[in-house]
Amino acid sequence: MYRSLLSALAGLTLPGFLPELTPLWFSALLLLVGAIVVAFSLYSASPRAAQLRGAALMLSAFALGFGWASAYGQRLVDLELPAALVGQDLLVTGTLDSAPERDSRRYRFVLAPEPGAEKMPPRVQLSWYGAPAWLEQARPGDRLQLRVRLRAPRSFINPAGFDYKLWQLRRGVGAQGYVRKSPENQRLSRRQDVGVKERLALWLVQEAPRNRDVLRALLLGDRGELTDNRWALFRATGTSHLIAISGLHIGLAAALGYVLGTLLGRGLTLLLGIPAYLPALLLGACCAWAYSALAGFSLPTQRALVMVLLFYLARLAGWLPGGGLFLAAAAVVVCVLDPLSVYDAGFWLSFLAVASLALVLGGARSLGRHRYLAQVWQPQWAVFIALAVPLAAVFGELSLVSPVANVVAIALVSLWVVPCLFAGALASFIAPVLAAGFLWLADRGLDLLWLWLEALIRGAEAIGLDAAVPLSLAPGGLWLLGLACLLWLLPAPLRLMPAAVLLAGSALLLPSPKPPPLAVTVMDVGQGLAVVVRAGDKTLVYDTGPWFGPGFNAGADILAPYLKALRVKRVDALVVSHAHSDHAGGAAGLLESLPVERFYRSERLKYIEDKDRARAQNCHTASPWQWQGVSFEFISPPGQATMSGNNASCVLRVSSAELSLLLPGDIETSMEASLAEYLGPVTALVAPHHGSLSSSSERLVTALSPELVVFSAGFNNRHGHPHPDVLERYRRQGSGMANTAEAGAVHFSADSQGTLRLVRQRALERRYWRD
Structure with a gap:
């Protein structure tokens, strides 16, 4: 089997x-x-x-x-939008599938189109700028008619980060776009009934508990209200799993249903002769299913629900195999429902955590003579060891206080907060006063949770330790650490503790492969620019890409994951060429994610903290420097320091014995003429202004004669970058070309003979759903 x-x-x-x-x-x-x-x-x-x-x-x-x-x-x-419909104005009628979310610029929501003449995806994600007031009160189920312009979803392809297109397709979203201004835009009908989930959400709003954001996450699986401070505390203490509707909470719902079903079954046994365990199993399964439905059947809830249902079916059949078989069967069922579940970090975290608990609670590991103490402590220790490798691989950090934090946190949430929240939610339909009392108790339980977690953080700081430490390992180090964790979790007769300690130590001390003297990566950030330059063990970031919205920016969500994957613990120099959003939008996110040693800019930057703004140096007056034989020099002709916008861009020349690179930002033709006398041939060039016709003049192209030119542009961008005339200029010059819109991230370096080596990330990681 x-x-x-x-x-x-x-x-x-x-x-x-x-x-x-x-x-x-x-x-x-x-x-x-x-x-x-x-x-x-x-x-x-x-x-x-x-x-x-x-x-x-x-x-x-x-x-x-x-x-x-x-x-x-x-x-x-x-599911993907047919190519013939891309960029067309379409009149779409459909049902609102998600409540509109508002940020400073727009509303965002998902619409489920009705069948029509055009072949539309089952769901489309829309943005509406300048939306009418009635959209604020719109609810899922409302029927809308909208004039829209759509395109297929597309991912940024970088060595580390989020596959946006895959996420969209897996939830049925085959197109995204925006609502056009039109008198045809209207709400055709309102949804009349109120769903259970909406009623519970409204109940939480009306009661206004102090910790509504966490209570909403626990009850409805909606974590959108959680603040960055909450997330930081959960990550530092390794308790993020507590605010997801996970196996623990599904198990509690099933147990509650089982207890109620047992009481019901005893009465039915007397009246009808039905075995008491049948109503217990049925009601337990129904409660687990209902709670999973509230959470939207997320991956951890799927795994837990499948295991509960399999256990109940085996119980009915009189067959009770081991927990390992249940876990394997649950993995198969989850992958049948969604074969791409393995791309979710939650898949590995969830199944590895349950597997480690099966080893402990199944008796594979001896609990020792102090059995009751071991039952509290050893499961936490086992989960901590089992998740060390995936946490290091996915998040690049490990919470040292996690085992201690979870001993109390799990008990508080599972035995106090969740049961009271369940009871309050059920009572809200029949006894509002009783429901308010249960909700108050759940709220106080979370207050105690904050006190405990914050006390652990302060205690760690008091003894000079970080609660969470970076755990970025060399590629071979992950395998060594994984083997060490496996040896640690083996049953006592098979356990090789000295070998596990030796392997874990080797994993932490294993050196990374020696990088080339100078390596450059032009990141795929859409219509924007972000470049990572590595000179030995030093790292420079030139521009930080765009700010896409409140939940996503290139600095925190594209650059930072890549740098952490490279085991970069700090950015030695950050250059923001000018203040336009497509170059500076991710600066605040990067500064929050990683420490930055030096900070250069040309213009005053918004949206960063005052302390960072105060320490930023003007690149036009900065002195050259060297890192391990690699020279860095800002080139600024007279008068550029007084300019603004594109022509104020910091122009950085990077040179080693094997490779020379020019990073010109968004300079335009007039500034190129002033710079030409300061410039000479280079090996590689990041095209000025994304390949705009207003840049890359004949004079600049001839002066630089680049062997390679890289365009950082968005796919099918509305500006038409790079312009065909610009491409032709570089082609006549004999330059090789790469465009991040088509290639994904572009990596290049040179060997000791000066031979250029180029890698296109999209070709390196081809998948069937990618373009």
Whole structure:
């Protein structure tokens, strides 16, 4: 059974890592071969028949999983908006699928279009600038008619970070765009009924508890109200899992239903002779399902719900296999529902945490003589060890106080906050006064939680320790640490503690591969610019990309994850060429994510803290410097320091023995003429102003004669960058070209002979759903 489940799991996950989808006939062929081998083994008297049958069952399970995942992938890519509709003005009628969210510029919401003449995706995400007042009161279920302009979702492809297109397609969003100004835009009808989730959300608003943001997350799975300070506290103490509706909370809902069902079942046993456990199992399953539905069937809730349902089915069948089999079966079911679940960090965190608990609570590891103390402490320690590798790989940090924090935090949330919240939510439909009392108790439980977590942070600081420490390992270090954690979690007779300690120490001390003397990465940030320059162990960031909205900016969400993946603990120099948002928008996010040693700018920057604004040096008056044989020099002709906008851009020349690079920001033709006399040939150039026709003059191109020119531009951007005439100038000059809109992040360096090495990230990480 284990081998068949693991084979199915392999088949379900493999297509998600392929550059193209395999035809379904390939899976059918594998399945046919498996069926033939099974039939042969059943009628064969050979001693190897049983082995053949087992191998054939594994092959069949793999084929079924592979075929299902391939069909899922085809359905996924079919969701995408047809190319013929991109950029067209379309009149769409549909149902509001999510409540409109407002920021300083617009409303955002998801619309489910009704079937029409045009083939539309099942869901489209829209932005509405200057929306009418009635949109503020619109609710999911309202029917709207809108004039829209759409495009297919597209991801920024960088070495580390978020795959936006995959996320959108997995939730059924095959197009995104904006609402055009039109008299045809109107609400056709209002939804009359009020759903359970909306009633509970309104109840929380009316009662206004002090910790409404966390209570909303625990009850409804909506974490949109959580502040950055809350998130920082949860991350530092390793308790982020408590505010997600996870297996712990689904288990509590199932247990509550089971207890109520048992009481009901005892009465039915007397009246109808029905076994008491049948109503208990049914009501437990219903409560677990209902709570998962409130959370939108997120990945952790799927895993927990599947395990609860499998356990109940096994109980009905009188078959109770080990927890490991349940976990494997749950993984298969989750991947059947969504074969690309393996791309979620939550998938690995969830299943590894449960697997470690199965080892402890299943008796695989001895709890020792102090059994009751061990039952409190050892599960936390096991989860801490099991999650060390995924936390290091995904988040680049590890909370040292997590085991201690969770001993109290889990008890508070699971035995106090969640039960009181459940009781209050149920009572809100029949006894509002009683509901308010339960909600008050849940709120006070969270107050105690903050006191405990903040006390741990202060205690760690008092003894000179960080509550959470960076844990950025060399590639081989992750494998060594993973093996050490496995040895630590093995049952006592198999445990090799000295070897585990040795491997963990080796993982932490393993040096990273020696980087080239000068390596450059032009990040894929859409219509903007962000460049990472590494000179040995020094790091310079030139521009920080755009600010996309309250929840996403290139500095915190594109640059910082990449730098942390490179084991960069601080940025040695940050240059913001000028104040335009597509270059400076991510500065605040990067400054909050990583310490910055030196800070250069040309213009006064908004949206950063006063202390950072005060220490920023003017690049036009800054002195040159060297890092490990690499020279950095700002080139500023007379009069540029008094300019503003594009022509104020910091122009940075970076030179080593093997490679020279020019970073000109957004300078335009007039400034290029002034700079030409200061410039000479370079190996590589990041094109001025994204390849605009107002830049890259013939004089500049001739003076620089770049071997490589990189354009940092958005895909199908409205400015038409890079301009065809600009491309032709560089082509006549004999320059090689790369565009982040098509290539993703562009990496280049030079070997000791000066030969340029170029890597395009999109070609390096091809997946079937990417363009």
